[in-house]
Amino acid sequence: SxxxxxxxxxxxxxxxxxxxxxxxxxxxxxxxxxxxxxxxxxxxxxxxxxxxxxxxxxxxxxxxxxxxxxxxxxxxxxxxxxxxxxxxxxxxxxxxxxxxxxxxxxxxKKRIFDIQEELKNQNKKQLEEIDFANKAVAEKYLSELARKYPEGITEENYDATGGKKIKRIIVNRSGVANDYREVTHNWGGVYYFKNGQSISKFLFSQETTE
Incomplete structure (x- = not known):
């Protein structure tokens, strides 16, 4: 209907x-x-x-x-x-x-950035303070690095006192960390270190690349 x-x-x-x-x-x-x-x-x-x-x-x-x-x-x-x-x-x-x-x-993304900044600030304080000649201090420092840093290679850059620029590379492999530093002085000199010991540029390059 x-x-x-x-x-x-x-x-x-x-x-x-x-x-x-x-x-x-x-x-x-x-x-x-x-x-x-x-x-x-x-x-x-x-x-x-x-x-x-x-x-x-x-x-x-x-x-x-x-x-x-x-x-x-x-x-x-x-x-x-x-x-x-x-x-x-x-x-x-x-x-x-x-x-x-x-x-x-x-x-x-913000949390990752915040943690990386926090790590960087912590590390900046430590940079000048580590006495690698003291074996116990050095071992504690390196074990802390192994715990804090991801597996592989992490590069950081800092301005240090006296106009120095420090490129620090943490190499963490299988839970064992090493601290590599390329120190550039304001007068042009460049020096390379592994855990506080002076090494050659060649060895530095060889050990800090994948």
């Missing part, structure tokens, strides 16, 4: 508008009402299938997002725990993992 057709068209029109606005639950109800009014009409049935398909996709996306959020929060929390325990390499590794999970998040 005409009244049924009017109601049917009203539900379909409303359902179409809600589907466009991605109000899937409301759209589903309206197309179900239209389908009850005119069971032989295919349009509302097709729309109900379309809604179900879209809702399946959305549920999948939501599940994936939840999984990503949980993984991100887990490694961020681990990173903060490592940081609290002064395990800086593990903290940096955790924050890098978090950044890989959510590349657009600024916080993990």
């Amino acid at each position: 005409e009244i049924i057709s009017t109601f049917n068209n009203s539900f379909i029109k409303k359902g179409d508008a809600e589907l466009t606005a991605k109000k899937f639950d409301e759209a589903k109800k309206d197309f179900e009402m239209a389908s009850k009014l005119k069971p032989d009409e295919s349009y509302p049935k097709n729309k109900l299938v379309e809604i179900e398909n879209q809702m399946v996709v959305i549920r999948k996306q939501e599940a994936e997002q939840k999984k990503k959020d949980e993984a991100y929060n887990k490694v961020m929390a681990e990173g903060e725990t490592f940081y609290s325990n002064s395990d800086y390499p593990s903290a940096i590794a955790s924050f890098r993992n978090a950044s890989n999970i959510k590349p657009d998040e600024a916080l993990p």
Whole structure:
């Protein structure tokens, strides 16, 4: 009848508008009402299938997002725990993992930067203070480096007293760290050291490259 057709068209029109606005639950109800009014009409049935398909996709996306959020929060929390325990390499590794999970998040990048700056400031204080001639002091210092620095090669640059410039390279292999320094004086002289001992430029270059 005409009244049924009017109601049917009203539900379909409303359902179409809600589907466009991605109000899937409301759209589903309206197309179900239209389908009850005119069971032989295919349009509302097709729309109900379309809604179900879209809702399946959305549920999948939501599940994936939840999984990503949980993984991100887990490694961020681990990173903060490592940081609290002064395990800086593990903290940096955790924050890098978090950044890989959510590349657009600024916080993990900031935490990595903050830790690297903190390390740099700590190391700047130590640079002039390490007495490599004292075996116990040197061993403690190198074991600290092995704990703080990631596996591989880390390069840092400092301005030291007397106009010197120091390039310090920490080489950490299998948990054993060595401190290499290239010291450039303001008058042009350049000297090379390994754990406080003078070495040749050739040896310095050889041992501080991958």
